Amino acid sequence: QVQLVQSGENVVQPGQSLRLSCAASGFDFRYFAMFWVRQAPGKGLEWVAVISSGGSNRYYADSVTGRFTISRDDSQNTVFLQMDHLRLEDTAVYYCAKSLVHNGGTYFDSWGQGNLVSVSS
Amino acid sequence: DIRLTQSPSFLSASVGDRVTITCRASGADSRYLAWYRQKPGKAPELLIYSASSLQHGVPSRFSGRGSGSEVTLTISSLQPGDIATYYCQQLYAYPPTFGQGTQVEIK
Secondary structure (H helix, E strand, O other): OOEEEEOOOEEEOOOOOEEEEEEEEOOOHHHOOEEEEEEOOOOOEEEEEEEOOOOOOEEEOOOOOOOEEEEEEOOOOEEEEEEOOOOHHHOEEEEEEEEEEEOOEEEEEEEOOOEEEEEOO | OOEEEEEOOEEEEOOOOOEEEEEEEEOOOHHHEEEEEEOOOOOOEEEEEOOOEEOOOOOOOEEEEEEOOEEEEEEOOOOHHHOEEEEEEEOOOOOOEEOOOEEEEEO
């Protein structure tokens, strides 16, 4: 079955960098767009970034544009999120998610277990 | 950005009750909306997509219906395992957006 396994929890200081990874199995990874979604403590879900199948198209939320970079390695079935210049407000659980495209809409049909990223001085 | 507004924000019901949550989209057709359930401390899980399509493996007590810019999620018989926060979501247009969530508790 589909599995998305994420790297572990992290505590960093403001201004530092961190790279999250999400290893996929159980589906043909290269054909699917992959997403990162985050959830601040006690808050709702917020989309962060997306990378298309093949990696040619990448989009970011305004809150992370210029600081975060999404990438993928289809040979390893892994998607990454490079997070630079981290801020206190980036503290959240970060989820990777697999796309499901149906009749013109895109949804998230499988999710990783989540990584807690804590940015604290 | 497409704004999704859920109602109610909080819901308390008894086991076996029929429960309905509504999501209204500004500038989006209900055909492109989905529902997720997030149990405490867990990742979200897809329940319904394209307004009314039941995701594989999701119990049939969950159903969705769309009309215009509004979708509803109905749980026909609330179970203790349904204690969770429910979110609607759209990705018909970027950026993807989520509703603010509806917290469901058992009376």
